[in-house]
Amino acid sequence: MFRIRTANKISPIGLDLFPRDRYEVASDLPNPDAILVRSADLHQVEIPETVKAIARAGAGVNNIPIELCSERGIVVFNTPGGNANAVKELAIAALLLSSRKIVDGIxxxxxxxxxxxxxxxxxxxxxxxxxxxxxxxKTLGVIGLGAIGVMVANDATVLGMHVIGYDPYISVDAAWSLSRAVQKADTLESLLRQADYITIHVPLTEDTKGLINAERIKIMKKGARIINLARGGLVHEADVLKALTESRLSCYVTDFPNAELLSNEKVICIPHLGASTPEAEDNCAVMAVQQLMDYLESGNIKNSVNFPHCRLEQRSPYRLLVSNRNVPNMVGQITSILAGANINITDLINHHKDKYAYNIIDTEQEISEDILDRIRKVDGIIRVRAIKK
Structure with a gap:
């Protein structure tokens, strides 16, 4: 029986996917195997040692202590694309709000x-x-061509806009989904020079923090309009407010209000409504639950922010799951221990992401607790788990 603790109210459409004969789900469960969360701040709570995974029903994971989870082998999932249509629709509305002075008029x-x-x-x-x-x-510059950025770009072309997109890390799936009418910018600066409207759809990282700042605002067209429904920290707010005062920018639309932004008449503050649709909440809950179940029952990883995508069809009755630091000879040490115990490996996959790696190893024989302990003692091993089909 797997135990799932919910840290927020989660859509019942998602929760109903848990088979009740195999899963216990509640907000106050002790010693859970996994945590389902939306906006609750997990930095402020102690995560039990029993937790193997955390699933965020949404895209951003700022409310989850990622580094701590990685060091403990806790796989953190998010649900990219689950709220994409909701955010896309708000982005289109934000373009109109920034342009037509609708809020002021009302x-x-x-x-x-x-x-x-x-x-x-x-x-x-x-x-x-x-x-x-x-x-x-008019020209729209879309920074970030993930699920949301692609949808915004495509719909903007239908509205008759000339669209320029910039994303040096665009995925193959996103590229296939992108309209051929969208022009590719080779650099961010190239996009900023051409755009009348700029919409941001990238995650907040150390590299993207303050992405829009005074230096980049100087590159923009005079009177440009900026839409930020991604994360507040992507924009250096003091620089944007100064540019609005000097009329270098015409309008800033943000989904992340604060007192200073609310006091500026050229800023349109939306109260964080990007994913606030029942459809988005349902979609994210379904994705989060499905990813948790697949990981807990089969060890497969999809849409993790701290461990690599790793999926292997299980053809053998026994499966070993190992997370470790991404250093040389880890697979060799694991397989040597198995070979020494006369355990035959039928299939194996090893992937890594930044500092961490993950292994799925299928075997013909059941692996004893003694062998699991020997693998746990290998320097660099973070977590070891065995499951039976």
């Missing part, structure tokens, strides 16, 4: 509530102050 119209019969005339007289350019024919 706010102003509400001030006319006491004018009664004069409202239609006042609207006609006052509407010119909210004039804004159309999107058609």
């Amino acid at each position: 706010t102003w119209a509400k001030t006319l509530i006491d004018k009664k019969d004069e409202v239609p005339e006042l609207v006609e007289k006052g509407k010119s102050q909210f004039e804004g350019p159309e999107l058609k024919g």
Whole structure:
């Protein structure tokens, strides 16, 4: 029986996928095998020694202590693409909000509530102050061509925009999905020079923190508009606010409000609604649950942020799962121990990601606890687990 602790309210459409004869699911379970989380901050809680995996029903994993998990062999999953359509739709809305002064116009119209019969005339007289350019024919720069970026780029071409995309790490799947109408930028600076609108769809890392800053704003067209629905830290806010004051930028739309941003009339603050649709919550929950089940039952890894993608069809009754530091001769030491115990390997796969590696080893014979302990004692081994089909 696997024990799953939920750290947030998770969509029942996802939770219902857990077979109740094999899984126990609750928010207060002691000694869980895995944790399902949305926004709860796991930096502030003690993660039990029994935890083998954490699945985030969403894309960002800033609320999970990734390095700690990696050192303990805890596989951390996220659900890229599960909320992609929801964020894409909000990005298209943000383009329109940044351009047409819709928010300002609605706010102003509400001030006319006491004018009664004069409202239609006042609207006609006052509407010119909210004039804004159309999107058609303008240039959109999309930074990051993952699941969301590709969808935004494709839909923007349908709106008649000229779209430029930049992503030096674009995946094969994303490239296949990208419209042929989207132009590839060789450098970020090239994109920034050409774009009337810029939308950001990259993860927040040490390399991308403050991606949009004063130096890069100087490259942009005067009056450019920036959309950031990815992560607040991708933008150096002080530099953006200064550029707005100097009219170098026309508008900044963000899904990550704070007091300073809220006080600036050229900033449109959305209250973190990117993935706030029932469909996105359901999709992310389903993906998270399926990935957890596949890992717990079969050892397969898909969409992990700290361990490599690793999948092997199980044809033998016994399976050994080993996570280790990515150093030489680890596979050799593991297989030597198995060979010394007369355990025949029928299939094996080894993949690595940055500092860590993961092995799936199928065998004809069951591996005893004594052999598992010998493997655990090998220098560089992080976690060892055996499962039976």
